[in-house]
Amino acid sequence: MGYPQPSHERETPVLSKYFGDRDATSLDGWRKRGGYEGLRKALSMTPAEIVEIVKASGLRGRGGAGFPTGIKWSFMKPGDGKPHYLCCNADESEPGTFKDREIMRWTPHALVEGCALGAYAIGAETAYVYIRGEFTEPLARMREAVREAYDAGILGTNSMGTGKRIDIVVHKGAGAYICGEETAMMNSIEGRRGNPRIKPPFPAVSGVFAQPTTINNVETLAVVPHILVHGADWYKAMCLSSPKSTGSKLFSVCGNIARPGNYEVTLGFPFKDFLYDLCGGPLPGRTFKAVVPGGISVPIQTMEEAEATKMDYEGFIEQGSMLGSGGVIVFDDQQNMVKQIARAARFFAHESCAQCTQCREGTAWTTRIMERIRDGEGTHEDLDTLFSIADNMTGKTICVLSDSCAVPVVSGINKFRSEFEALIKKPKFHPVTAAVA
Amino acid sequence: MTAAIHEHETPYQPVFVGDRRKELDALFPLYPTKMACVLPALWMVQEDRGWISDEAMAEVAEVLELTPAYVKGVVTFYTMYNQHPVGKYLVQVCTTTPCNICGAEDVVAAILEHTGCTDLGITSPDGRFTVIEVECLGACGFATPVMINEEVVESVTAARVPEILAGLK
Numbered sequence: 001m002g003y004p005q006p007s008h009e010r011e012t013p014v015l016s017k018y019f020g021d022r023d024a025t026s027l028d029g030w031r032k033r034g035g036y037e038g039l040r041k042a043l044s045m046t047p048a049e050i051v052e053i054v055k056a057s058g059l060r061g062r063g064g065a066g067f068p069t070g071i072k073w074s075f076m077k078p079g080d081g082k083p084h085y086l087c088c089n090a091d092e093s094e095p096g097t098f099k100d101r102e103i104m105r106w107t108p109h110a111l112v113e114g115c116a117l118g119a120y121a122i123g124a125e126t127a128y129v130y131i132r133g134e135f136t137e138p139l140a141r142m143r144e145a146v147r148e149a150y151d152a153g154i155l156g157t158n159s160m161g162t163g164k165r166i167d168i169v170v171h172k173g174a175g176a177y178i179c180g181e182e183t184a185m186m187n188s189i190e191g192r193r194g195n196p197r198i199k200p201p202f203p204a205v206s207g208v209f210a211q212p213t214t215i216n217n218v219e220t221l222a223v224v225p226h227i228l229v230h231g232a233d234w235y236k237a238m239c240l241s242s243p244k245s246t247g248s249k250l251f252s253v254c255g256n257i258a259r260p261g262n263y264e265v266t267l268g269f270p271f272k273d274f275l276y277d278l279c280g281g282p283l284p285g286r287t288f289k290a291v292v293p294g295g296i297s298v299p300i301q302t303m304e305e306a307e308a309t310k311m312d313y314e315g316f317i318e319q320g321s322m323l324g325s326g327g328v329i330v331f332d333d334q335q336n337m338v339k340q341i342a343r344a345a346r347f348f349a350h351e352s353c354a355q356c357t358q359c360r361e362g363t364a365w366t367t368r369i370m371e372r373i374r375d376g377e378g379t380h381e382d383l384d385t386l387f388s389i390a391d392n393m394t395g396k397t398i399c400v401l402s403d404s405c406a407v408p409v410v411s412g413i414n415k416f417r418s419e420f421e422a423l424i425k426k427p428k429f430h431p432v433t434a435a436v437a
Numbered sequence: 438m439t440a441a442i443h444e445h446e447t448p449y450q451p452v453f454v455g456d457r458r459k460e461l462d463a464l465f466p467l468y469p470t471k472m473a474c475v476l477p478a479l480w481m482v483q484e485d486r487g488w489i490s491d492e493a494m495a496e497v498a499e500v501l502e503l504t505p506a507y508v509k510g511v512v513t514f515y516t517m518y519n520q521h522p523v524g525k526y527l528v529q530v531c532t533t534t535p536c537n538i539c540g541a542e543d544v545v546a547a548i549l550e551h552t553g554c555t556d557l558g559i560t561s562p563d564g565r566f567t568v569i570e571v572e573c574l575g576a577c578g579f580a581t582p583v584m585i586n587e588e589v590v591e592s593v594t595a596a597r598v599p600e601i602l603a604g605l606k
Contacts, residue, residue, distance in 0.1 A: 004578075083469075092575050093573055093575055095533045095534055095535055095572075095573040096534075096535050096577050097575065098575050098577050098578055098579075101575050101576065126467075132575065133480075133515075133517045134517070134529075134574050134575060134584060134589070135575065136587045136589065137589065167467075169467045169468075171476070171477075172476065172477065172480060173476070173515075173517075174476055174479070174480070174515035174516075174517040175515050175516035175517030175518075176514065176515050177572065177573070188476065189468075189473060190470065190472060190473050191470070191473045191474065191475035191476060191501075191511065192472075192511065193510055193511055193514040194514060194515070209468075209469050209470065209473075252577065252578055253578060254539075254577035254578045255535050255538050255539065255577075255580075256538055256539070260577075260578035260579075260580070261578050262578065296533075296534055296535075327577065329534065329535050329538075329577070331538060335538050340534050340537065340538060343532075343533065343534050343537050344533075344534045347533050347572050347573070350572050351572060353514075
């Protein structure tokens with residue numbers, strides 16, 4: 001079952017199978033659907049064995065960076081005498097992305113199970129699930145699921161009767177995009193302002209509360225129990241293009257498209273079929289103009305690029321963009337790209353934590369110039385200035401928020417330059433000159 | 438200005454007494470430091486009072502063994518903590534790019550018109566509504582999502598606004 005519409009026959013529903021199924025939200029309902037079998041199996045194995053299975057599956061992080069999950073877990077050294085922590089990144093705030101919201105809303109026990117399993121695999125006794133404050137319904141469902149799991153003895157000092165301790169704490173954020181950046185999230189959990197930290201030290205060495213920490217996305221953790229139940233080979237076999245991209249992936253689709261929503265496909269799926277067949281193509285009487293395929297932080301694709309894309313980590317890079325978080329934003333011929341890129345820049349200016357000068361000033365300057373061009377007050381020099389600012393914002397700051405602001409601007413000017421020039425060339429009405437004439 | 442002076446004249450009633458204090462104390466074992474309870478404690482204040490005053494920040498500081506300045510630093514970082522009183526209904530409309538291309542600006546205009554708010558961030562004269570724009574509510578496929586206090590209403594269009602607002606008591 002999908003939500004808001006049933007799964008398409010060409011989808012591969014692993015995580016989204018029970019979206020829209022209210023019975024799946026309870027512990028009983030989840031157990032009837034095979035829930036907690038992955039955790040039961042995992043607890044009978046050693047952490048090292050679990051890490052090897054996850055490595056062999058080829059699973060890569062679903063939050064945006066695509067780092068191999070098994071390798072990330074292997075950075076946590078067992079027996080170092082320190083408390084280890086797992087942080088689940090449920091701060092989903094990348095514009096265009098709303099998949100983790102649906103996982104927590106419909107299948108909260110999938111995430112509880114994934115967190116418990118992940119915690120055990122990295123030698124942690126505590127997992128913090130950091131959920132953004134705006135997600136009131138997912139927060140309520142997760143809190144209820146955690147409570148049920150404690151009552152049933154799945155969590156606590158004697159997890160599933162194995163004598164192992166696994167605690168899960170749901171931590172509510174308070175409105176800050178940047179807290180989806182892993183080091184900012186750790187600061188936020190510690191009760192600080194959500195400023196990102198300089199790396200190194202990396203979280204596996206010194207993370208939350210200065211202890212070894214692993215941070216994983218909701219979707220990544222939720223799929224691990226399936227890998228334990230069905231095996232690494234089953235997961236690895238889900239692959240339609242690059243062997244480096246395995247498994248199914250949730251894509252959130254929004255914007256000017258017939259059927260917005262979440263779609264789960266095997267990696268490597270043709271993007272053209274995805275947009276026109278699964279999502280129903282453009283709205284009546286309109287045509288697609290551009291796609292941002294992985295959340296607002298990735299480069300904009302022209303339709304030519306999008307239609308040639310295989311939907312996996314490598315495929316999106318080959319066609320001038322990135323898979324990112326899988327948040328597909330579709331723009332049609334009714335949209336002015338300058339206006340929308342200006343709006344994206346304003347988002348980043350609002351969300352900059354203001355630690356780094358390049359970001360604090362750069363996002364604000366970019367927004368002012370973009371809005372000036374949008375309002376017909378821009379000059380050709382402004383385009384050069386935007387490139388120069390973007391250059392100074394890329395690769396020069398503690399985190400990548402600054403880079404993310406530069407990306408849509410640079411790709412927008414390069415791919416839709418005529419729209420910028422049309423606004424710049426627009427004749428201006430000067431009240432003073434008009435009065436004199 | 439006058440209103441602010443009057444507020445200070447009213448003696449501050451602490452939040453962390455009785456059950457609220459017990460609720461906070463129950464959080465301490467979940468984290469290795471007391472400081473980690475700043476965000477949860479501030480949420481409790483806001484649930485009870487609707488906003489977080491300087492006096493409340495000082496109280497949070499005291500119960501968590503921090504300084505008021507530190508707590509204020511945290512409060513001012515996060516957009517969901519109200520630093521001023523808001524209307525009975527805080528209406529947050531997502532206007533970030535994905536919603537913007539689906540008509541979020543029309544939704545904002547309709548909400549302002551039907552709530553009687555003169556502008557964003559200005560509480561309506563009857564004290565019922567404060568309307569603000571919010572950056573990405575994470576429900577982009579259900580454009581335009583509007584968050585009214587704790588509830589997110591999906592797929593709001595300008596035409597649906599009167600009916601949604603009429604549903605609020």
